[in-house]
Amino acid sequence: MxxxxxxxxxxxxxxxxxxxxxxxxxxxxxxxxxxxxxxxxxxxxxxxxxxxxxxxxxxxxxxxxxxxxxxxxxxxxxxxxxxxxxxxxxxxxxxxxxxxxxxxxxxxxxxxxxxxxxxxxxxxxxxxxxxxxxxxxxxxxxxxxxxxxxxxxxxxxxxxxxxxxxxxxxxxxxxxxxxxxxxxxxxxxxxxxxxxxxxxxxxxxxxxxxxxxxxxxxxxxxxxxxxxGKRPMHFFGAMGTLSFLAGTIITIWMIIDKLRAISNGEHYRNITDQPLFYIALVAVILGSQLFLTGFVAELVARSAPERNKYQVEEVI
Missing domain, CATH: 3.90.550.10 (Spore Coat Polysaccharide Biosynthesis Protein SpsA; Chain A)
Incomplete structure (x- = not known):
């Protein structure tokens, strides 16, 4: 036809x-x-x-x-x-x-x-x-x-x-x-x-x-x-890693800054009183959740019945 x-x-x-x-x-x-x-x-x-x-x-x-x-x-x-x-x-x-x-x-x-x-x-x-x-x-x-x-x-x-x-x-x-x-x-x-x-x-x-x-x-x-679709960890893992690293870097920077202030005898307010602390905390938690989401998505993708179905144009 x-x-x-x-x-x-x-x-x-x-x-x-x-x-x-x-x-x-x-x-x-x-x-x-x-x-x-x-x-x-x-x-x-x-x-x-x-x-x-x-x-x-x-x-x-x-x-x-x-x-x-x-x-x-x-x-x-x-x-x-x-x-x-x-x-x-x-x-x-x-x-x-x-x-x-x-x-x-x-x-x-x-x-x-x-x-x-x-x-x-x-x-x-x-x-x-x-x-x-x-x-x-x-x-x-x-x-x-x-x-x-x-x-x-x-x-x-x-x-x-x-x-x-x-x-x-x-x-x-x-x-x-x-x-x-x-x-x-x-x-x-x-x-x-x-x-x-x-x-x-x-x-x-x-x-x-x-x-x-x-x-x-x-x-x-x-x-x-x-x-x-076939590699969800590449998306969620990358986003989670970036978020986790950002929170970790902020945390390390605050710790170093506090140690510097203490060594110089300067007054330094508590880390938990700073907005950056909560930004870092959210970033670390969000990064961990995104990473776990990536793992779960990978498990779902690997269990899908069409996980290894690919478009084949020709076979000789």
């Missing part, structure tokens, strides 16, 4: 007939073999009944229904598991992504051998309340991930080589950072394509300020797990 189109959706009953008809037309015109996987993330507006109807009219349209709303990341991850195509295309169900972009995305994956192509909506039709947080996230993600050639990490329209989606896991709000997850998994050939951003035709946006906070936390999680 050439292409699997994975579409996560939540309460998008009005747009589904037009979207699936458009996708099918593009596929037929380009003679692609395909499947469209519609993942219903707990809709309550009749979207699943519409998916059933669409499936009866076109067997290439498939559906997966969640019992409740889990979020876009869960829908994408489930869709990735079910996808059978050599190239996987993801897009939103609100008709703001154009299926006409599919042939070029497919060509770049198959001919230019990219692992992942991310869409860039250079001209957006969103309110400032959505575009400004998006720009801030994109700038922070570029800085932390080192993927400097992407302008829009959160664009729903993306294309993947099959091996990518079968070797990554998406959860929480991490669909925003799939290129980062792919890079940490060893898929480093990541490109970008300017795509059309169409005005929303039906329904309302699902964007909320809670996603701004969750997205930031998930970015920090990706950065930490990707860098220190």
């Amino acid at each position: 050439d292409i699997s189109v994975v579409v996560p959706l939540y309460n998008e009953i009005e747009s589904l007939p037009e979207l699936t008809s458009w996708i099918s037309q593009v596929m037929d015109n380009n003679r692609f073999t395909y499947e469209v996987i519609l993942v219903d993330d707990g809709s309550n507006d009749g979207s699943w009944e519409m998916i059933r109807t669409l499936n009866k009219g076109n067997p290439f349209i498939k559906g997966i229904k969640f019992r409740r709303n889990y979020g876009k990341s869960a829908a994408l991850n489930t869709g990735f598991d079910a996808a059978e195509g050599n190239v996987i295309i993801t897009m939103d169900a609100d008709l703001q992504d154009s299926p006409d972009e599919i042939p070029e995305l497919y060509r770049r994956i198959t001919e230019e051998k990219y692992d992942l192509i991310s869409g860039w909506k250079a001209k957006r039709h969103d309110p400032l309340s959505k575009t400004i947080p998006t720009k801030l996230f994109n700038a922070a993600t570029r800085k932390m991930s080192g993927i400097n050639n992407l302008h829009d990490f959160n664009c729903g329209l993306k294309a993947y080589r099959r091996a990518v989606v079968k070797n990554i896991e998406v959860y929480g709000e991490m669909h925003r950072y799939i290129p980062v997850i792919a890079k940490w998994a060893g898929f480093s050939k990541i490109g970008e394509q300017i795509v059309e951003h169409r005005p929303r035709k039906y329904g309302t946006t699902k964007f909320g300020m809670s996603r701004f906070i969750n997205g930031l936390l998930d970015l920090m999680s990706i950065f930490f797990v990707g860098k220190f």
Whole structure:
């Protein structure tokens, strides 16, 4: 099969007939073999009944229904598991992504051998309340991930080589950072394509300020797990050592300073009366706790069932 189109959706009953008809037309015109996987993330507006109807009219349209709303990341991850195509295309169900972009995305994956192509909506039709947080996230993600050639990490329209989606896991709000997850998994050939951003035709946006906070936390999680997931002691141990050494150095300095004052006959107040004493005490205790945290994290990592699971590209 050439292409699997994975579409996560939540309460998008009005747009589904037009979207699936458009996708099918593009596929037929380009003679692609395909499947469209519609993942219903707990809709309550009749979207699943519409998916059933669409499936009866076109067997290439498939559906997966969640019992409740889990979020876009869960829908994408489930869709990735079910996808059978050599190239996987993801897009939103609100008709703001154009299926006409599919042939070029497919060509770049198959001919230019990219692992992942991310869409860039250079001209957006969103309110400032959505575009400004998006720009801030994109700038922070570029800085932390080192993927400097992407302008829009959160664009729903993306294309993947099959091996990518079968070797990554998406959860929480991490669909925003799939290129980062792919890079940490060893898929480093990541490109970008300017795509059309169409005005929303039906329904309302699902964007909320809670996603701004969750997205930031998930970015920090990706950065930490990707860098220190298999060696947590390198992070906690280093931080603990620095903190412990800082407290120890301050303590030694205070002791030496007191001995000097005593030897010169100078008045010297008790060490416990000085703010530096409590700073040193906190630093030593914090350093010890961080070090112990590192040991515990190492024990957990070594006991994990995937502790020795690594990405192998080829075996001959």
